[in-house]
Amino acid sequence: MTINLEPVAAADRSPDTKDVQRTMQIVHDPKISPIDKYIYLRNQQSRNPNVFYRGLVSHCEEMLPYLYTPTVGEACQRYHALPIPTYGLYLRATNSGNFLSMMRSLPQQDIQVVVVTDGERILGLGDLGAGGMGISEGKSLLYTAAAGVDPSAILPVCIDVGTANPSLLNDPSYKGLRQPRLTGAAYEAVIEEFISALKTWRPNAVLQFEDFGNHTAFQLLLKYRKRICCFNDDIQGTACITLAGLLSALRAEGTSLKDQRVLFLGAGEAGTGIGELIAIALEMKHGMTREEGRKHCYFIDSKGLVCASRTNLQSHKRAFAHDVPNCETLEEAVATLQPTVLIGVSTSRGAFTPEIMRTMAKMNTRPIIFPLSNPTSKSECTFQEAFNATDGRVLFASGSPFPSITHQGKTYTPAQANNAYVFPAIGHAAALCNAKEITDGVFLLAAEALAGMTARENLEHGMLFPRFSTIRTVSCALMAAIADDMCASGLGSVPVDFESVVGKMTGQQGKLSSLSRRAKWEAYTRAHMYDPNTTTAPRL
Known part of the structure; x- marks a missing residue:
C-alpha cells in the first residue's frame, strides 16, 4: 500500500510531539504491512531525520521490529x-x-564506527549480494538507538x-554486480584494499564485520583483529548475548x-562462536583449561554429531570434535548426551520438535532452550511450542521476538x-x-x-534480559564497564577531555577523586550519547 510521507519542508522545522505520534500511529497500524512500515520509516529517515531519530530513540522497542529483525530480512531480499534511499x-x-x-x-568524515558486509550470508537467507546493504x-541504526552513536559518525558499507x-543475477531490478561471487585471491585482494583504505582514512574507527559467509568470517577475524580494532557480530556478538542469556x-x-552440557543444532560461525565463549568463561571463571571447557559443548551439523571419528571437518569445528x-x-543426540541446554543456530524451522523438547523436560527441571535462528520463519521453535512441550518450565530465549503467554493468571x-x-x-x-x-x-x-542486570522477580516471568525499553540505560552501564576495563588493561586510552567532561556532567x-572509575566512565559515556531532542539529525 502507499503511505503518504511528511512533506519535505517539515524537515526544516523542529519536530513536535505530534510528528512523532503520527509516526507511531503508522508503526502500530495493523492494516499496514511490516515491509510498508519499513519503507515509510526509511524514507522518513532521509526526508525528516529529526522526527525519525526522535521516534527511534524514544520508541526503540516498538520501531525496531520494522527497521531490523524480522522485517529487515525481507527488506534485504527486495x-x-x-x-x-x-x-x-x-x-x-x-x-x-x-x-x-x-x-x-x-x-x-568524522566516522567512529563502520559496519561492513559482503552480503554472502544475510541472516538465515543466504547470499543476497548487494542487498546486504x-x-x-x-x-547502524541500532548503534544510534541503543548506544547513542551519532548517526553522522556511523558508516554502513557493502562490499559488492x-x-x-542465480535469482538475483536474473532479476532485472538487481543493482549489484552481475557476476559470479569472487573467491580466493581475487576476493582477498578486495578485502585487503578495504581494510588498508579504512586504516589510512580513519585509523581509530571500530569495524564491525556483519553476515559474511561462515568460512570467510572466521578467516577475516583471525587475520585482522590485531591489525584494526574490529569484531564479528555473528561470531562474537551472538556469543556474548547468548552467554548472557545462559548466565x-x-x-x-x-x-x-x-x-x-550444551548441545547446538548448527555448527556455523554463530554456534561455534558461542561454544568458544562458553569455553573461555569456564577457563577464566572456573579454572578449567580451554580444551576442558570445550568438552561441555557439542554440535550437530548436516552430517550428524561433530565427533572425533569424523574426518574432513572444517577448521572451526575441529576443536569441538569430542571422543x-x-x-x-x-x-x-539428545537421548545420548542428555544436555541441560539446547541451542538452535540451524535456520531450520521446527527442528526442535515437541518430542525433543519433552525429552529435555524429562531430563531437566528447568530445560534451557534457545532457538536463535533469524528471521522468525527460520526459528527452530516458537515460545508457545516450547512452553507447551515443557509444561511451562522452559527457560527460553530466541533470536526473533515472540509474544508473551498468560497461563493460570x-x-x-x-x-x-x-x-x-x-x-x-x-x-x-x-x-x-x-x-x-x-x-x-x-x-x-x-x-x-548484562546477566546481572535482570531483577530476580523478572527472571521468574521468563525475562532473562532487562526490558529493551531500558536499552540506553543498559548500554551506558555496559559502555562504562567495557571502557574502564579496556583502559585499565592497556587496550584503550583515557580520552584527553575525560576529566573536564566528567566534571561538567557530575557538577x-x-x-572527582570522590568518584569511582566506573562512575566517572558512566558520566563520560552518558555525555557522548546522541540525543535527538538536543541535536539536529544529519541529512544522510
Missing part, C-alpha cells in the same frame, strides 16, 4: 526493488584501486564482489555454568537474545577510548554485566 557506501570489486578516494569523498544500514545467487537462566535455575559416539539425528515473557543489547555498547565503548583491540575477555565482561569539577 532491497533493489524497494522505493527507499541508500545512505551507505557501496564498494564494488570494479572500484578496486579507488576505495580510499571514495571514502575521502564522503560528506561525513540493508543489514549494514539496520545495524558479485553473487552466487541469567542459570541464576533462575540456581545452577552453575560448570555443570552444563563420543556419532549420532545422526538431533533426537538421538501469570504472564510469561519470552526473552529475545537480541545482539543489540551488546554490540552497540561494545563498539561505542571501543571508539570512545580508541581501543587497539577488542579481546574475547571484553565479550565475557559484557555478558556477565564535581575539582572533586
